[in-house]
Structures are given as C-alpha cells and as structure tokens.
Amino acid sequence: MSSNPAALCAEGSPANARPSMFDLHGQVALVTGAAGGLGLAIAEVLLDAGAAVVMADHDASTLGREAVRLREAGFGAVHERSLDVSRESDVEALFDEVAGTLGSPAIVFANAGVSAGRGFLFETGQLQNVQMEHWQRVLDVNLSGVLLTMRAAARAMKPLGRGRIIVTA
Numbered sequence: 001m002s003s004n005p006a007a008l009c010a011e012g013s014p015a016n017a018r019p020s021m022f023d024l025h026g027q028v029a030l031v032t033g034a035a036g037g038l039g040l041a042i043a044e045v046l047l048d049a050g051a052a053v054v055m056a057d058h059d060a061s062t063l064g065r066e067a068v069r070l071r072e073a074g075f076g077a078v079h080e081r082s083l084d085v086s087r088e089s090d091v092e093a094l095f096d097e098v099a100g101t102l103g104s105p106a107i108v109f110a111n112a113g114v115s116a117g118r119g120f121l122f123e124t125g126q127l128q129n130v131q132m133e134h135w136q137r138v139l140d141v142n143l144s145g146v147l148l149t150m151r152a153a154a155r156a157m158k159p160l161g162r163g164r165i166i167v168t169a
Contacts, residue, residue: 025050030098030105032056032085032149033112035063038168042109043078044070051107052077054098058084058112085112085145086137095152106163108153110146113169114138142169 029046033039034055046053047070057063060082067080079102083090098105116138117125146169157163 022049024107027051027107028054028098028102028105029107029109030054030056030094030153031109031111032083032145033169034080035059035066039109039111040066042111042168044075046107047075047077050077052079052102054079054081054094054102054105056081056083056085056094056112058082085110085149086140088148091145091148091152095156099156104156104160104163105153106157106160107166108149108157108163109166109168110149110153111168112141112145112149114141145169 024046027050029043029051031039031043031046031053034043034053035057036059039055039057043053043055053075055063055067055078057080063080063082067078070078079098081094081097083094085091095105114137116130116134119125120127123129146167150165150167153163153165157165
C-alpha cells in the first residue's frame, strides 16, 4: 500500500482532498449523547467528513450551545434534538422526524450513557450506598436506551439496504 496520501484519494480528486474512504458527503448520521464527551467528538468527526449530523441528548441547553459552536465553526449540517433515549416514544419520534426531513440515517452511534454515581472512592458511590433509583436510571439509559436506539436505527436502515450502528454507550 502506498504511503502517499494522494494515492488514497478518489480518482481525479486533488492531492490534498480527503481520502474517499472518509468522505461522508450525502450521508445522514445520528449520534445520541452528543452534548459532550465522546458523543460530541464523534459528531465533530462526522461533520468534518461531510455528513449531515443529528446530535441528540437529554441536556438541551448544552446540546444547543454545542450545535451553535459547531455552526459558527463552519459546519452547516448540524441538527440538534433533545430526547430521553430510555423513552421509546422519544426515540421513535426522533427517527421518524429525521427520516422525514433529512432522510433515513445510514450511520447511528448509540452513545448516550449515564453513571450510577461518583464511583467507589466516594462514600455515595460505594456499593452499599448506591440508590436503586439511580441504578434503575443507569439500566434505563445504558441498556434499554441502546436497544431502543438500535431497533429504531435498524428499522430506518432496512429500506436503505445498508447502514452502520455503532454502540459506544
């Protein structure tokens, strides 16, 4: 394999163009947990590769600020939606809305996740102190939310005959 970056580019493209395997122009991507951390980084990379990206998160205010920041940085294909991935109706409505406005997403990152607390080094994070309502929220978001996201993504991708679901939660 050539170490020359130009050799990796699509035929007929300039030598400084993005290698074709990273070109996502014309693709719709959806990222849950996109208001910060890994989800935000994933959204930025997808935008940089040319995808139209739907950033989804339960933290609407942070999500909105980050979407504005990305638009101001020159990424015009940024769309943000607030949702709770543990609510089936929220997830289904999001995928229906995206399919109706942008087209079905061919790339979905099920990235939303929460923790049960501060961790075992802190008294509240020690096993005997984990509150069941916090634990239930972890299960609802980190397990059920991923299943609901994957199920809705598969339904949206089936008519396309293709798609990628990546779970990072």
